[in-house]
Amino acid sequence: MERIPILRIGEMLLVSIQVDLQDHTALMLQDDLSNRIVETGAKGVLIDISALEIVDSFIGRMISTTAAVSRVLDAETVVVGMQPAVAITLVELGLTLSGVRTALDVDRGLRMLRDSVEFPVVERGVTPDDGRAD
Amino acid sequence: MTDAPTDDQTVLPLKADSDVVRVRQLVRDVATAVRLSLVDQTKLVTAASELARNTLVYGGGGEARVRRLTQGTSVGVEVVFSDDGPGIADTDLALTDGWTSGNGLGLGLSGTRRLVDDFHLDTAPGAGTTVTIAKWRR
Ligand SMILES: Nc1ncnc2c1ncn2[C@@H]1O[C@H](COP(=O)(O)OP(=O)(O)O)[C@@H](O)[C@H]1O
Ligand SMILES: [Mg+2]
Numbered sequence: 001m002e003r004i005p006i007l008r009i010g011e012m013l014l015v016s017i018q019v020d021l022q023d024h025t026a027l028m029l030q031d032d033l034s035n036r037i038v039e040t041g042a043k044g045v046l047i048d049i050s051a052l053e054i055v056d057s058f059i060g061r062m063i064s065t066t067a068a069v070s071r072v073l074d075a076e077t078v079v080v081g082m083q084p085a086v087a088i089t090l091v092e093l094g095l096t097l098s099g100v101r102t103a104l105d106v107d108r109g110l111r112m113l114r115d116s117v118e119f120p121v122v123e124r125g126v127t128p129d130d131g132r133a134d
Numbered sequence: 135m136t137d138a139p140t141d142d143q144t145v146l147p148l149k150a151d152s153d154v155v156r157v158r159q160l161v162r163d164v165a166t167a168v169r170l171s172l173v174d175q176t177k178l179v180t181a182a183s184e185l186a187r188n189t190l191v192y193g194g195g196g197e198a199r200v201r202r203l204t205q206g207t208s209v210g211v212e213v214v215f216s217d218d219g220p221g222i223a224d225t226d227l228a229l230t231d232g233w234t235s236g237n238g239l240g241l242g243l244s245g246t247r248r249l250v251d252d253f254h255l256d257t258a259p260g261a262g263t264t265v266t267i268a269k270w271r272r
Contacts, residue, residue: 020158021155022151022152022154023187024151053162053176053179054158054176054179054180054183056180056183056184056187057184057238057241057242057245058183058187058238061238061239083176084173085172085175085176086176088176089173089176089177089180092177092245093180093184093241093245093246093248093249094231094241094245094248095245
């Protein structure tokens, strides 16, 4: 049975879904993520769905539930990389993904998580005294 | 041989979770071969995923038949889902956004109808359920 790997980086959990998700695999991921949040005390969860060719109501519900559960466990979830065709289809299907934060790509998703969560100082990108920015 | 659409028909069983994935992949392949746009492919595959799951969960399993459609200069893809399950007593209710007899989101039938060009629901209590959908190339 397939299992989606969950990577831990500092206070964040990263998941990149690279397979055509069976319902059972989606439910397992939902459970695994909740357990890992509790085990690790993670404050942020980033789910990359850029490789997903569809999001139907089952996968959509899994994503919404994961976001809601993680919030109760004091972690923020951001879903990144949704393909435009998937987004269009989702809206027409009637899925709202209410309560789910999204970002265009992994970079922006990470920034969003960092902004909403107090992470220990992370050196990254342009700092105020970096005159050579860009 | 003519280009009669039935020549392309492929039948897949729907008995397990993994069969739903297989149906999605076949529908994607045929939609790509017929050169539906990416958005239309995505809509059709998503609709097929919803209906395949219904066949499995509510119909107790069944099958999906996928074929290429040709009508004059138009081409498209048709998918037929059928089961010998309990059928649907109140189809208006079943087609209402958000209505579910299980623990779904109640968007499978109603949402699917919005995603495709042709939608036909044939069901009766005790007589199983057949849902036919089609998407045409624009
Ligand atoms: N193949 C089927 N056989 C029997 N009942 C069905 C079938 N497909 C759908 N239904 C009924 O229609 C309802 C609505 O289906 P759907 O819109 O897919 O929502 P959901 O799957 O979330 O319940 C189902 O809850 C079920 O009662
Ligand atoms: Mg359904």
